Amino acid sequence: MKIKAIGGEFGLIERIKKKTNLYSEDSEEVIVGIGDDAAVLNYNKNSYVLFTTDMLVENDHFSLKYSIPEQIGMKAIEQNVSDIASMGGLPKFAVISLALPNNADVGFIDKLYYGINKKARKYKIDIVGGNITHSKEIIVNVAMLGFVEKKHLALRSGAKIGDFIFCSGNVGSSTTGLELLRNNKRGKSIKKHLEPKSRLGLAQKLVKIGVNSMIDVSDGVASEVKHICDESKAGAIIYSDKVPISRNTIIDAKKIKKNPIDLALYGGEDFELVFTASKNKSKQLKKYDVSVIGEIVDKKYGVKLIRNNKKQNIESGFDHFNRIRV
């Protein structure tokens, strides 16, 4: 049986989650195991430890045709910081596994590490270890530890019926940038693909105001709302015309003859935040760079999209196993 037959990447994760007997359910030390952006582990009276890992694979997450090594290193850190940020935490320590082809150039590795260090310094992360090995394609795996105050922990599972659904910044630009590159076109979205930035600072402000659930946008807004609903046992209505899309993304989407809303809903790796909060917080929250894009409803209504005044089911999100390699 092939991975596609069980629903691709997401089906596979569900299968592993169900099949594995991980001793986590009864553990007092594991607050959240598989199924959120990072694992949540008991630490001390006031704080939890967050533990996450993410891998960048050449020709899947990046291509040397498009990215300089510094950008690959930067992205490897940003995508893990984004996972810690969306839980309400601050990153603190990381270890790095690097696999490189035999003919890899030392200059390339120096530049990759320059990018890693640049971001590690920015976020005050100590790179405390790692290993280097040999492969056909370049692989950069980062595992990261962070800390979150218990009162600020934001999970996927906390959404409540009646919550507004918010989205930070603008979305769809990373995928638009990738499509421009693939089609040999130019545009401002390209930088958003090559140098995505997590929203750590914003996430810290949001959890202080109080959000009920949060996730980072790594597989498209629609997919992220679906993850929140799955974990919160809720439904949602997303208003597609409310999804925040930048002027540059609209201009660039035209060049590749794509609808920018599709790119925002189903395109990956924007590293923006999707979160839900009770309506009475919205005045406070709207001071920040966030938009209301929908509402949490009862589970029986499912996760629906209002588009051109019609109600649609959402499609599944960005799936690495259905992705055309870059």
Added chain:
Amino acid sequence: MKIKAIGGEFGLIERIKKKTNLYSEDSEEVIVGIGDDAAVLNYNKNSYVLFTTDMLVENDHFSLKYSIPEQIGMKAIEQNVSDIASMGGLPKFAVISLALPNNADVGFIDKLYYGINKKARKYKIDIVGGNITHSKEIIVNVAMLGFVEKKHLALRSGAKIGDFIFCSGNVGSSTTGLELLRNNKRGKSIKKHLEPKSRLGLAQKLVKIGVNSMIDVSDGVASEVKHICDESKAGAIIYSDKVPISRNTIIDAKKIKKNPIDLALYGGEDFELVFTASKNKSKQLKKYDVSVIGEIVDKKYGVKLIRNNKKQNIESGFDHFNRIRV
């Protein structure tokens, strides 16, 4: 400049260590950063957190020609447990990054996870997260957290002049097994290559008796002694005829026309322990499955091997960048 020109894998690690400005030197939270089997981080009054990561790459660390998926999963956990064990700690949590070819079979992944879970249960490790992505070759990266009582922490850097150098179990069997497989021969060493076992239980006993330094054998005994000496600013004499080699390894080495001592000194992935302790501990230590293989001496004498009554310099250890792919 190619990786070989700066001394392969070990030269590369040194280069990264020097080039990176990791803010660890002054940190009160980072007890040991890059340069040991695991990073050591402050935790509470009595304990440290250990943080490590290791990657298995298809056709480098394993081949589907030789390994069944269950064995790959088992090895991915064992190699990280071995890093925690050699610091004197107990493993506790792990996250897993998996990269798979598009045509990967779901049955394969089930079996891989069966192996992962088998070992996770054995060592009481909670698998708390991970991610799955797409690649040309199969990649399994594990990042692991463990805990060690402060008084039991064993570092590479603690060896003292006059210490005996010990080696646990028997060494050279994993490499011998690999060579048998490559040469289409049979022998008992093959299982040692396909299903290596860390020495967590033994390591726990050793640190309670009191060792001055410890490392696990992932790149050959000679290389591990050299790592201890580098970090401890010491020299060493290794008696090659004292290096423990099993009868099976001697028999199997003949089949591939190799000297078993070479395989033990320079072959990787036995996951045994090399450690040093003051001579007055040797009576207590010898109750366990360990052998004295040499002595720590002043740095000015370097790291030497006594072989056939002649003093030799040791060669460099197992290097993934000089390795012929399996």
